[in-house]
Amino acid sequence: MRDAVVAFCAAAGKEPLLVQGAGGNVSWKDGDTLWIKASGTWLADAAEKDIFVPVELAQLRAAVAAGQFDVKPVVRGESALRPSIETLLHALMPQPVVVHLHAVEVLAHLxxxxxxxxxxxxxxxxxxxxxxxxxxxxxxxxxxVSEALTGSGASVVFLQNHGVVIGADSPAAVTAMLDELVAALRTQPAPGATAAVPAAPIEAGGTVYEPVPDAGVQRLATDPVLFERLSSQWALYPDHVVFLGAFPYLADSPAALEAALAQEQALPELVFVRGAGVFARPGFSTAKQVQLRCYFDVLVRQTGHGRVLALGTAEIGELLDWDAERYRMSLSKQ
Structure with missing residues (x-):
C-alpha cells in the first residue's frame, strides 16, 4: 500500500489545481497504525523524502468514540516529524486510504x-x-465531520471554504473518484485580457518590490473585475489566510502606494497596484507564490456561482493566532 500511496502523492502533488505546496494531506491504515503526512511537508516530495509519520490508530479511534476531539496523536518510533493538524480527520474515516485536497475545481464551489x-x-x-x-x-x-458522517456511509466529505476529503480502498479508487468529482464540477475560468509580468520592480517605502512571476496572478491587479473583488473576497479558505494574511494591501497607483507606505510602520510583503501589477518583497517564498496562484485560480472561476462567502474576522483571527499553523509556516521558510 505504501508504494501506491507514495506514487499517488508524488503525482497529485505536481498538479497545482489539486495540491498547492504543503496543502492537503494523505493517509493510509496499516493494522493499528495510521500513516499520515507530516505537517509542513509537500505531497510532491513523497517519492524523494520521507513525509509520513506513523501514529497509534486505536488511541485516536478511542478518543473519537469518547468525544475527545482535542486528542494529541501518539507518534510511533522516533520520527522528528509532526503529524498533520488534521490527523484525527483521517482516523475517523473508516476507509483504508484517506485523501484531503484543496482541489481548485471543487474549492471554487465550496x-x-x-x-x-x-x-x-x-x-x-x-x-x-x-x-x-x-x-x-x-x-x-x-x-x-464525525457528526456528519454518523450513519451516512459517505465516502466523500465536502468542507465549506476548505476542501474535499475522499476515503477509498486504494489510491486508484481515490483517483477515480477524484476524477469524477473534478469532471462534474469543472468551471471554465472567466475570460480576460492576458496580463504580462511587469518588466521592472517598483520602489516604495524604501523597499524594492519585485513583480510576482506569474502572468495569471498579475491579472488580479490588471483585470478591473478581479481587482475590485480583492477587498471583499480575500479570505476564502484557511491556507490562503495562513500564508497570505488577513487582508490584501491595495493601491490605486505606484504613487499612491508610495504615499501609503510612507505612513506604515510595518511594510506589507505583498501589494496589489491597480493596473500596474502584483509585487512582493524579496524573500516571498515559493509556498506563498503557489497559494497566491491557487487564490487566482479560485477567484477566476467565480462565474455563474452564487454568493461568495469569505471568512469572518473571528475565523481569520483563529487561524492567525494558532501555534500549529505557526509551526507549519516556520517550515515553509526553510
Missing part, C-alpha cells in the same frame, strides 16, 4: 454560500457525500 444545492444537481448519484459548514481545522473540524 466558497459559494449555497454550494450544497449546486452539488445536489451536479454530482452523480454514484457518489455518496456529506457536507460540513466551515470549522477551524483540527478538533473543531474533526468533531463536525
Amino acid at each position: 466558497v459559494d454560500a449555497d454550494f450544497v444545492a449546486g452539488f445536489e444537481q451536479a454530482l452523480p448519484a454514484s457518489i455518496s457525500w456529506v457536507a460540513v459548514p466551515y470549522r477551524k481545522p483540527g478538533a473543531d473540524l474533526a468533531r463536525a
Whole structure:
C-alpha cells in the first residue's frame, strides 16, 4: 500500500489545481497504525523524502468514540516529524486510504454560500457525500465531520471554504473518484485580457518590490473585475489566510502606494497596484507564490456561482493566532 500511496502523492502533488505546496494531506491504515503526512511537508516530495509519520490508530479511534476531539496523536518510533493538524480527520474515516485536497475545481464551489444545492444537481448519484459548514481545522473540524458522517456511509466529505476529503480502498479508487468529482464540477475560468509580468520592480517605502512571476496572478491587479473583488473576497479558505494574511494591501497607483507606505510602520510583503501589477518583497517564498496562484485560480472561476462567502474576522483571527499553523509556516521558510 505504501508504494501506491507514495506514487499517488508524488503525482497529485505536481498538479497545482489539486495540491498547492504543503496543502492537503494523505493517509493510509496499516493494522493499528495510521500513516499520515507530516505537517509542513509537500505531497510532491513523497517519492524523494520521507513525509509520513506513523501514529497509534486505536488511541485516536478511542478518543473519537469518547468525544475527545482535542486528542494529541501518539507518534510511533522516533520520527522528528509532526503529524498533520488534521490527523484525527483521517482516523475517523473508516476507509483504508484517506485523501484531503484543496482541489481548485471543487474549492471554487465550496466558497459559494449555497454550494450544497449546486452539488445536489451536479454530482452523480454514484457518489455518496456529506457536507460540513466551515470549522477551524483540527478538533473543531474533526468533531463536525464525525457528526456528519454518523450513519451516512459517505465516502466523500465536502468542507465549506476548505476542501474535499475522499476515503477509498486504494489510491486508484481515490483517483477515480477524484476524477469524477473534478469532471462534474469543472468551471471554465472567466475570460480576460492576458496580463504580462511587469518588466521592472517598483520602489516604495524604501523597499524594492519585485513583480510576482506569474502572468495569471498579475491579472488580479490588471483585470478591473478581479481587482475590485480583492477587498471583499480575500479570505476564502484557511491556507490562503495562513500564508497570505488577513487582508490584501491595495493601491490605486505606484504613487499612491508610495504615499501609503510612507505612513506604515510595518511594510506589507505583498501589494496589489491597480493596473500596474502584483509585487512582493524579496524573500516571498515559493509556498506563498503557489497559494497566491491557487487564490487566482479560485477567484477566476467565480462565474455563474452564487454568493461568495469569505471568512469572518473571528475565523481569520483563529487561524492567525494558532501555534500549529505557526509551526507549519516556520517550515515553509526553510
